[in-house]
Amino acid sequence: MSNMLLTVEQAAEELKVHPKTVLRYIREGRLQATRIGKAYRIDRAKLDAFAGVASGRTRPPHGVRATVIVEIPALTTEAAERMATFLGAAALGGDAETRPLHFNTAFDPTSGDLKIVLVAAPSDAARLLELIELQLGLSR
Structure with missing residues (x-):
């Protein structure tokens, strides 16, 4: 379910950082989020992309960086x-x-x-x- 929305706290738990760090990422524009009322919601796919998690695919074996x-x-x-x-x-x-x-x-x-x-x-x-x-x- 790629269009699942997460709270800042849930995103922080997934990233293993403090919720204030997630808020800083959002304010800096590094993590895309939607503001709903006074709270932010983060799309699962955007969080996975930010964290570098492959979306159901395995990473190519010769991924040159x-x-x-x-x-x-x-x-x-x-x-x-x-x-x-x-x-x-x-x-x-x-x-x-x-x-x-x-x-x-x-x-x-x-x-x-x-x-x-x-x-x-x-x-x-x-x-x-x-x-x-x-x-x-x-x-x-």
Whole structure:
């Protein structure tokens, strides 16, 4: 039953995190949820996709993944926050069939350096790198 809706507490239990962490994921746009009244409901398929759970299919044995580290120097704090938000939105752009894309960002406000660590299928990583170039105005 893929269209089953879960509460924040049920999603937190499934992810083995605190409910406030699930709420943070929702606020950051990393986990899609629907607001019903004062509470959120999370679609089972969206939670599975967020958690990287295959939807009834086994993972291909030769699932190639790329790990990419991008360093962007001399950013303001606001620009680094915009980039992290942009990446979060781009990461949510797939569907339940797409292998999950994982990324982390680290920003050093003293030097203005932003580091992005991305783990994805090579084609997805390449597309995201192109989007980063476009966002920074570095496109050809």
